[in-house]
Amino acid sequence: xxxxxxxxxxxxxxxxxxxxxxxxxxxxxxxxxxxxxxxxxxxxxxxxxxxxxxxxxxxxxxxxxxxxxxxxxxxxxxxxxxxxxxxxxxxxxxxxxxxxxxxxxxxxxxxxxxxxxxxxxxxxxxxxxxxxxxxxxxxxxxxxxxxxxxxxxxxxxxxxxxxxxxxxxxxxxxxxxxxxxxxxxxxxxxxxxxxxxxxxxxxxxxxxxxxxxxxxxxxxxxxxxxxxxxxxxxxxxxxxxxxxxxxxxxxxxxxxxxxxxxxxxxxxxxxxxxxxxxxxxxxxxxxxxxxxxxxxxxxxxxxxxxxxxxxxxxxxxxxxxxxxxxxxxxxxxxxxxxxxxxxxxxxxxxxxxxxxxxxxxxxxxxxxxxxxxxxxxxxxxxxxxxxxxxxxxxxx
Amino acid sequence: xxxxxxxxxxxxxxxxxxxxxxxxxxxxxxxxxxxxxxxxxxxxxxxxxxxxxxxxxxxxxxxxxxxxxxxxxxxxxxxxxxxxxxxxxxxxxxxxxxxxxxxxxxxxxxxxxxxxxxxxxxxxxxxxxxxxxxxxxxxxxxxxxxxxxxxxxxxxxxxxxxxxxxxxxxxxxxxxxxxxxxxxxxxxxxxxxxxxxxxxxxxxxxxxxxxxxxxxxxxxxxxxxxxxxxxxxxxxxxxxxxxxxxxxxxxxxxxxxxxxxxxxxxxxxxxxxxxxxxxxxxxxxxxxxxxxxxxxxxxxxxxxxxxxxxxxxxxxxxxxxxxxxxxxxxxxxxxxxxxxxxxxxxxxxxxxxxxxxxxxxxxxxxxxxxxxxxxxxxxxxxxxxxxxxxxxxxxx
Numbered sequence: 001x002x003x004x005x006x007x008x009x010x011x012x013x014x015x016x017x018x019x020x021x022x023x024x025x026x027x028x029x030x031x032x033x034x035x036x037x038x039x040x041x042x043x044x045x046x047x048x049x050x051x052x053x054x055x056x057x058x059x060x061x062x063x064x065x066x067x068x069x070x071x072x073x074x075x076x077x078x079x080x081x082x083x084x085x086x087x088x089x090x091x092x093x094x095x096x097x098x099x100x101x102x103x104x105x106x107x108x109x110x111x112x113x114x115x116x117x118x119x120x121x122x123x124x125x126x127x128x129x130x131x132x133x134x135x136x137x138x139x140x141x142x143x144x145x146x147x148x149x150x151x152x153x154x155x156x157x158x159x160x161x162x163x164x165x166x167x168x169x170x171x172x173x174x175x176x177x178x179x180x181x182x183x184x185x186x187x188x189x190x191x192x193x194x195x196x197x198x199x200x201x202x203x204x205x206x207x208x209x210x211x212x213x214x215x216x217x218x219x220x221x222x223x224x225x226x227x228x229x230x231x232x233x234x235x236x237x238x239x240x241x242x243x244x245x246x247x248x249x250x251x252x253x254x255x256x257x258x259x260x261x262x263x264x265x266x267x268x269x270x271x272x273x274x275x276x277x278x279x280x281x282x283x284x285x286x287x288x289x290x291x292x293x294x295x296x297x298x299x300x301x302x303x304x305x306x307x308x309x310x311x312x313x314x315x316x317x318x319x320x321x322x323x324x325x326x327x328x329x330x331x332x333x334x335x336x337x338x339x340x341x342x343x344x345x346x347x348x349x350x351x352x353x354x355x356x357x358x359x360x361x362x363x364x365x366x367x368x369x370x371x372x373x374x375x376x377x378x379x380x381x382x383x384x385x386x387x388x389x390x391x392x393x394x395x396x
Numbered sequence: 397x398x399x400x401x402x403x404x405x406x407x408x409x410x411x412x413x414x415x416x417x418x419x420x421x422x423x424x425x426x427x428x429x430x431x432x433x434x435x436x437x438x439x440x441x442x443x444x445x446x447x448x449x450x451x452x453x454x455x456x457x458x459x460x461x462x463x464x465x466x467x468x469x470x471x472x473x474x475x476x477x478x479x480x481x482x483x484x485x486x487x488x489x490x491x492x493x494x495x496x497x498x499x500x501x502x503x504x505x506x507x508x509x510x511x512x513x514x515x516x517x518x519x520x521x522x523x524x525x526x527x528x529x530x531x532x533x534x535x536x537x538x539x540x541x542x543x544x545x546x547x548x549x550x551x552x553x554x555x556x557x558x559x560x561x562x563x564x565x566x567x568x569x570x571x572x573x574x575x576x577x578x579x580x581x582x583x584x585x586x587x588x589x590x591x592x593x594x595x596x597x598x599x600x601x602x603x604x605x606x607x608x609x610x611x612x613x614x615x616x617x618x619x620x621x622x623x624x625x626x627x628x629x630x631x632x633x634x635x636x637x638x639x640x641x642x643x644x645x646x647x648x649x650x651x652x653x654x655x656x657x658x659x660x661x662x663x664x665x666x667x668x669x670x671x672x673x674x675x676x677x678x679x680x681x682x683x684x685x686x687x688x689x690x691x692x693x694x695x696x697x698x699x700x701x702x703x704x705x706x707x708x709x710x711x712x713x714x715x716x717x718x719x720x721x722x723x724x725x726x727x728x729x730x731x732x733x734x735x736x737x738x739x740x741x742x743x744x745x746x747x748x749x750x751x752x753x754x755x756x757x758x759x760x761x762x763x764x765x766x767x768x769x770x771x772x773x774x775x776x777x778x779x780x781x782x783x784x785x786x787x788x789x790x791x792x
Contacts, residue, residue, distance in 0.1 A: 124662075
């Protein structure tokens with residue numbers, strides 16, 4: 001039985017595909033330090049669970065397709081505090097940022113259309129683009145330039161008649177790169193000049209470590225038709241399991257298209273929306289404490305990485321990821337070595353091999369992505385394990 | 397800014413598009429009896445809410461992409477009671493039956509591929525097929541034949557090289573038609589002979605009123621490669637707002653494809669999965685009471701409909717929908733009349749106009765779909781309103 005060509009073009013998650021080997025290692029009694037997945041260990045604000053417990057209606061009904069009014073209002077209020085005014089009909093609540101991304105792609109892409117994405121990228125961008133029949137066109141970057149991509153020289157030669165959009169996250173996953181205001185403006189200028197959608201994934205907005213105030217591409221002038229924001233409560237409130245996100249745009253035609261999809265899938269889970277609405281009432285101190293904790297982890301991670309001979313990394317400015325270039329030939333083979341052969345005092349470490357974050361064949365083979373979502377003492381131990389493993393791997 | 401061709405080909409929900417007029421009517425103080433939407437009023441079993449309250453972990457984490465083991469085991473146990481044995485890796489938990497349908501389409505359809513669907517159909521089938529780049533090819537039926545479609549004469553002439561699947565629900569939405577075992581076998585035979593997927597939407601499985609035991613297309617022999625089941629807790633446990641469904645197949649390649657999509661969207665909401673797992677512990681008496689209540693409603697609805705001069709309907713055998721042919725020229729115009737002009741003692745009624753359930757141009761204009769999800773006394777009043785409104789509409 002034939003499957004679709006597009007599903008064949010999709011890859012398995014490079015972050016999750018080592019799972020069976022991890023299970024086997026755990027069965028042998030090995031403790032694994034997980035630097036491979038962006039699952040924060042920060043406590044979810046209790047307001048979420050309290051909102052669910054306060055639900056007293058006898059029937060768990062469908063919610064309205066665009067989202068419950070309480071949550072849409074909460075998101076509007078949040079954006080007002082960031083300095084952007086959105087109408088209720090410019091915010092569509094989605095099942096995680098993931099659904100917002102897929103909806104955006106389905107609304108703008110037909111077979112063979114292209115989306116420009118700086119490389120290395122969040123691998124699921126590739127899947128969402130491919131699901132919609134499109135192609136991901138990578139904008140090449142390099143570790144030595146701190147993965148910088150916002151330049152006319154890099155982007156303009158890639159634009160042709162099939163190019164429909166530019167998609168990026170800031171702060172970025174997997175690089176932690178955070179765009180400066182003038183870089184975002186440049187990307188907006190290019191999108192506007194060339195008639196492209198600019199899809200800005202801002203789910204890590206709160207996680208910036210240089211003290212700059214919260215901001216959003218939503219502040220850009222004259223981008224009403226071009227701009228699509230993707231947002232989520234997953235990282236902001238450490239509520240990944242809620243699966244609550246949003247697609248935000250002032251482009252009325254695009255929103256009408258997205259609403260068609262929203263109606264077809266009926267609604268987003270009712271209770272999770274109530275919980276998410278309550279999360280937006282959390283006070284600023286929550287974010288300050290969380291940001292400070294991640295800043296410490298970022299510093300620990302960067303310092304420990306740079307102490308490993310032959311490792312190259314840039315100090316990430318945001319999110320909770322960093323790419324690192326290791327002195328090994330192939331980080332996929334090295335990850336298998338870590339899970340199948342290496343251990344120190346019954347412990348090993350997992351990361352996400354770099355090649356899964358690249359569309360360019362052969363790129364990223366010496367790189368890894370680290371999610372620094374562990375407490376500092378665990379991070380130190382995990383990176384000590386990484387150093388020992390590199391030595392042993394190269395001494396084989 | 398151009399949208400995709402495929403989003404332009406999608407329709408707004410015919411069930412939800414009269415919503416603004418309903419809001420306006422309510423603002424004028426009109427009470428609306430809602431026969432237009434399949435939102436049951438049956439109480440959600442408290443086990444759902446109790447499972448959520450029992451959650452005590454500090455972080456609301458992502459669930460595994462294929463679903464939490466407790467829920468997969470619950471679904472397996474349920475199918476074992478229906479008489480079908482599924483492995484844990486043959487069940488993928490989805491965000492409602494909706495996501496299972498979209499995933500199935502994305503896995504099997506490329507641009508221009510076709511899916512055979514008996515007409516009238518659940519309108520969202522059209523959207524999911526179109527999102528995947530496919531085309532819905534309607535199998536024509538007629539009210540006079542009780543919307544019967546399982547015949548070689550109707551189906552075989554429609555199959556050509558682009559045909560990839562046959563998709564249907566039994567019991568059916570919007571018709572309530574429930575396929576006999578020999579009809580399902582015939583559809584399976586055709587699918588097998590012609591190399592088609594057979595996608596069987598069984599979300600209304602419990603709602604059959606002729607006393608026959610629970611069954612599933614999963615019992616068919618030799619259909620491991622061809623069969624995809626779509627399931628959901630929404631109607632079974634009156635838990636529409638949980639958004640928990642499943643894609644079930646023994647086709648390993650197809651499941652690998654679906655898992656790629658599942659990984660890209662990360663996971664289904666964690667707490668809703670725990671709640672849904674608890675629902676499967678509800679005892680058989682719950683279903684018996686619910687089924688008996690719906691049977692009474694079905695009987696009331698059918699009896700009252702047949703008392704209206706000029707109305708034609710078939711006694712629906714399952715689900716909680718019926719199609720009815722009215723003695724009016726255009727049921728969309730009639731629905732607008734009901735919302736904008738008609739009222740009796742400050743009350744009116746909503747249904748879903750028939751044309752939205754057809755792909756064939758001009759078909760279904762005199763038909764409506766009724767969701768008999770109200771208590772019998774409210775149903776009686778709603779259908780009395782319908783009779784009065786038909787008289788007044790035709791006397792204008």
